[in-house]
Amino acid sequence: MHRFFISAEHFQTAEISLPREISQQICRVLRLKIGSEIMLLDDLGFEYVSRLTEVNESQCTASILSKQTSPGEPATQITLLIGLTQREKFELILQKCTEIGVTTFIPIITTRTLIQKTSDADDKLPRWKKIIQEAAEQSHRGRIPLLSPALKYAEALAKSTTEDALKLILWEDEANLSIKQQLRAFKGNQVSLIIGPEGGFSLEEVELAKASGYIPVSLGKRILRMETAAIHAAGVVLYELG
Template identity: 35%
Template sequence: MHRFFANKSNFLNNLVVLQGSDVSHIRTVLRLTVGDEIEVLDGEGSLYLVRLSELKNKLIKCEILSSEKNDTESPLKIHLGQSLVKGNGFDVILRKAVELGAHSISPLLTERTVTKSDSDKKIIRWKKIAEESSKQCGRSSIPKISNSIVKLETFCQQASDSDLKLIFWEMENKKRLRDINPETAPNSASVLIGPEGGFTQEEVETARSYGFHSLRLGPRIFRAETAPLVVLSLLQAKWGDIG
């Protein structure tokens, strides 16, 4: 069954209103009509079975038939600071990060970032990718994509409340994730992943000054598109909901 997201403010009594690109998708692409049923998520852990009751050019009204809890979010809120990478690599990383349960994703501009992005257009695109990926993998909420491309130090400052702060650096020769064993399981983790050329020594020192642990993933160096998927999988297996 087709699934859509709607803001909680769009739920009115026994109705939910769909707007924006969902309208043309339902009318033109899916060719649904009055009486057809779809599923709508409110982004807060509830799933609604609804019936299309009124189709207009700019909005669709749906009658709520039933609702149930559908919380598929990980107990570990991972805030991913991912450096921009070449080509469409960030798009691929974003889709996989959504599947792997990242709570929020911030595109980073770092010293060795090669790609220079038209940030406004890219941010809009990335938010759309996050929404579509959330629908496809059954997420009960859409991960937050930052409203702008941020610098590493800004991300570090915003991570002040995270239980766990990690920066992955191929030049680290001592600590790995398996060496991080807090007394209580973390509820949140802020994670920094570098671009193709990795982080500079200065960037790692900056992160450390904000309480980040610098870690190495293993004896091999991963591609920029592979590293975040490995990190997210390991974190979810250790403290989240995978495995």
């Protein structure tokens, strides 16, 4: 069943007028007919089985048949701070980590990121949000992960998470403490992960993270590409904590 996020304000009545972009997708791409069933999502954690009652490119309408809590949201909330990198790599991280279950993305600028100005990332936000939404629909998420504007490293550390969260910075020079050890000792449901850019973090950046409550951890003995590290770390968190 095809899934579409629409704003919660559309669900005030049992008969819903779908946005023009979705209507065009239904007609031109999916070629659905009157009577076809679709799943509508309100981005609040609920999903609605609906039946198309009118199909045209200017506006489709659907009638709600049933409402239920979306089962696709993990119990653990992950905030991922990720160094800005090449477009293909960064978009892969957004897509795959949305599918896995990341809750919030914060693009960060460090001393070694390829992008050094937050303004250089601003014009990419609409495309990134679309990638995240499409991945959320495909993977049966009940909410669209949040995407922050790009932040400087120190600012991101201050804004990234609450005091109750487990804060971890993945650092290739950490030899003693593994991510698994920290996760298995943690009893909460909020985790903040920092993934560095190509070239990793400077020692000063690691110390700044530690001063902000982050714990340096290792993902293992092998050195991973940043996109591999981000996807793997998110999967490990949800495997251990659910």
